Every structure is written in C-alpha cells, then in structure tokens.
Amino acid sequence: MKSNRIFIAWLRWPLYLRIAIIICFLLLFFGQLIVLLEPKQYHTIFDGIWWALITVSTVGYGDFVPQTMPGQVAGMALIFIGASFVTAYFATLAAAVFSKQHHYVEGKVAFKGKGHxxxxxxxxxxxxxxxxxxxxxxxxxxxxxxxxxxxxxxxxxxxxxxxxxxxxxxxxxxxxxxxxxxxxxxxxxxxxxxxxxxxxxxxxxxxxxxxxxxxxxxxxxxxxxxxxxxxxxxxxxxxxx
Known part of the structure; x- marks a missing residue:
C-alpha cells in the first residue's frame, strides 16, 4: 500500500520534472559505472558524469572516450537510453511552455501582482x-x-x-x-x-x-x-x- 501511494504521488509530479529526475539518475549511474569500468581513463566521478552528460546530449567533445569494450558498451547503452529521455525532456518542456502561453492568451492564468x-x-x-x-x-x-x-x-x-x-x-x-x-x-x-x-x-x-x-x-x-x-x-x- 505504501509503495502504491509513493507511485501515485510520483505520477502526480509534472512530466518534465519526472523526466529530469530520470536523466539526473542516468548521469550519476553511468558516470559512476564508467569510472569503475575504466579507472585509468576516468579518474574521478566528475569525469564520469561529464562524459555521461556530453554523451547523452550527443555533443561529443571527444575529451573522454571509452577505450575498452565494456566501456564502449556502457556508452552505447547510455546513448540509446539517455538520448531518448533528453529528447522527451525538451519536447515536454516546449509543450509545457506552449500550453502555459496558450492559457495566458485564453485568460485561464491567475494574476499574481499587486497594486493593479x-x-x-x-x-x-x-x-x-x-x-x-x-x-x-x-x-x-x-x-x-x-x-x-x-x-x-x-x-x-x-x-x-x-x-x-x-x-x-x-x-x-x-x-x-x-x-x-x-x-x-x-x-x-x-x-x-x-x-x-x-x-x-x-x-x-x-x-x-x-x-x-x-x-x-x-x-x-x-x-x-x-x-x-x-x-x-x-x-x-x-x-x-
């Protein structure tokens, strides 16, 4: 019952916030994983998180590159999993902004100022x-x-x-x-x-x-x-x- 309440509370959070949390979890997880797989290439957790962020955003600076097969497999998994969440995040964020703007135009948003x-x-x-x-x-x-x-x-x-x-x-x-x-x-x-x-x-x-x-x-x-x-x-x- 407690797990159900937690799951329902999680579903009530804004979609873009849930996706952002998932992306942060993936960055931390794969950042730690790549350090464990290739400690000679990635010396600190920050190096691993930096590599995960650059990889998942498909920027690809090339300053950190996996040299072993396990590291490359981890990079492939991160691209397949993380890139989809990043794309969904920005799409959801854009949709939320558009919806908010549309609500302003339609007069559905309350005014928060004073002295008006x-x-x-x-x-x-x-x-x-x-x-x-x-x-x-x-x-x-x-x-x-x-x-x-x-x-x-x-x-x-x-x-x-x-x-x-x-x-x-x-x-x-x-x-x-x-x-x-x-x-x-x-x-x-x-x-x-x-x-x-x-x-x-x-x-x-x-x-x-x-x-x-x-x-x-x-x-x-x-x-x-x-x-x-x-x-x-x-x-x-x-x-x-």
Missing part, C-alpha cells in the same frame, strides 16, 4: 481607455475581466482573465484583494437595465472581497445611480461621460 487596476468588460471604450492608460503610465499593471472574448487583447501590461465579474472565483483570479482600483464598464451586449444590474452585482462582489477597493462604475440609467452609490461606488460615471 481591474477593468471589467471589453468594448471599444475599454480599448481606448487601455490605450490612454498606457500613454499616461506604460508600466501600470492592468487586469481585464471579460467573458465575451475568446482571446485577450495583445496589449502590453494587460493581463486577461476570462469570466464574469460577478463571480468570486473570477475576481480572485484577478487578485481583487491586492488591487488598488476597479473600473466596471457597462455590458454593451445587454439592454440598459440588465447591464446596470450586472454592473451593480459586480460592484457588490468586488466590495465584498475587498471593502477598501476604490470602485468606479459606469451606469446607463439614472434609476441605478443610487443603487450603485449604496453598493459602495466611489465614483459613478454616466455613459455619456
């Missing part, structure tokens, strides 16, 4: 707003929350989070507790009343997670201005402004 501005909702006004912020302060970290976009806009210092601003899980991905301010824009895909209701709900969710957060909210109808102020809005912006 959160903008909820993507539309043409938001696009111009982001460009204005980048002109004023290019280094300002901005997190954009939107559910309509399939991929985030390619703007510098803009971290995209896909999701609804009314949901706690989405706001936590945007690190709402570490943000300085949030700007809630009206949903252009809904009618005015529904858009204002969603904006107020987003405001309530944001204030619930971070009561000290400075909140700006865009309201389309006058009837929801008071509701926004009651919900804790620091500034209400009419859509005409």
């Amino acid at each position: 501005l959160i903008i909820v909702g993507w539309n043409e006004k938001t696009n111009k707003l982001l460009q204005s912020f980048q002109t004023i302060d290019p280094a300002m970290p901005i997190v954009l929350i939107d559910d309509s976009l399939k991929e985030g806009p390619l703007l510098e210092n803009v971290h995209f989070i896909k999701g609804h601003g009314t949901e706690d899980v989405t706001l936590r991905k945007a690190n709402i507790t570490g943000a300085d301010a949030i700007m809630i824009t009206a949903d252009q895909h809904e009618n005015e009343v529904t858009a204002d209701m969603q904006s107020v709900l987003t405001l309530l969710a944001a204030k619930g997670l971070n009561p000290s957060l400075y909140c700006l909210i865009e309201i389309l109808t006058d009837r929801y201005v008071k509701n926004a102020e009651r919900a804790g809005a620091n500034q209400v912006i009419h859509t005409s402004d």
